[in-house]
Amino acid sequence: MSTDLDALLGSADPPLIVVTTAAEGERAGCLVGFHSQASIGPQRYCFWLSKANHTYRVALRSESFAVHFLTTTDRELARHFGSLSGSETDKFAGLDITVTEAGVPLIADLPNRITVERIAMLDDGGDHVCTTARVLAAESAGDFTPLRPSHVADLSPGHSSDERAVRP
Numbered sequence: 001m002s003t004d005l006d007a008l009l010g011s012a013d014p015p016l017i018v019v020t021t022a023a024e025g026e027r028a029g030c031l032v033g034f035h036s037q038a039s040i041g042p043q044r045y046c047f048w049l050s051k052a053n054h055t056y057r058v059a060l061r062s063e064s065f066a067v068h069f070l071t072t073t074d075r076e077l078a079r080h081f082g083s084l085s086g087s088e089t090d091k092f093a094g095l096d097i098t099v100t101e102a103g104v105p106l107i108a109d110l111p112n113r114i115t116v117e118r119i120a121m122l123d124d125g126g127d128h129v130c131t132t133a134r135v136l137a138a139e140s141a142g143d144f145t146p147l148r149p150s151h152v153a154d155l156s157p158g159h160s161s162d163e164r165a166v167r168p
């Protein structure tokens with residue numbers, strides 16, 4: 001079954017985003033493939049963070065997030081946010097960023113983005129946790145061609161999903 005599932009999802013090749021957040025002055029962000037608009041009226045957006053990731057640990061203490069949409073010109077930023085971990089390095093050092101009132105980093109080179117406020121987190125026992133959020137604001141720099149996993153197939157994630165802490 002997993003071979004067929006892998007084939008189906010590989011063909012779907014969903015657009016990639018970078019989710020950023022901050023809590024108590026600690027900034028975090030990672031590359032995310034699991035995400036979707038989840039309601040039209042009211043406007044809702046969902047994304048799933050891996051329990052293995054530094055971004056997830058910061059997200060547990062944050063209610064504010066930015067969702068940056070990647071284009072085919074953003075391979076290097078995808079590599080940066082998808083293969084490094086905030087538990088070892090400050091991913092925002094050297095990047096041109098501004099911060100929202102809530103302290104969430106906005107990446108200047110990724111101008112297609114939304115800011116959101118968490119409504120709930122759903123942990124269904126899988127290796128990723130769903131954050132469902134209300135859309136506060138959206139900024140668009142115009143039409144773009146999304147960056148997809150097939151464009152960065154050689155990228156190894158900073159944390160694999162099976163690295164999460166498990167109950168003893």
Ligand SMILES: Cc1cc2nc3c(=O)[nH]c(=O)nc-3n(C[C@H](O)[C@H](O)[C@H](O)COP(=O)(O)O)c2cc1C
Pocket residue numbers: 028029030031032033034035048049050051052053054055056081082083084085086087128149152155156157158159160
């Ligand atoms: C193509 C691709 C898709 C990914 N999708 C997700 C995702 O949906 N959710 C997630 O939490 N991590 C995802 N990751 C993994 C993280 O981006 C990666 O482990 C990152 O280094 C974690 O950084 P952090 O520890 O600073 O949070 C993906 C990685 C790649 C290469």
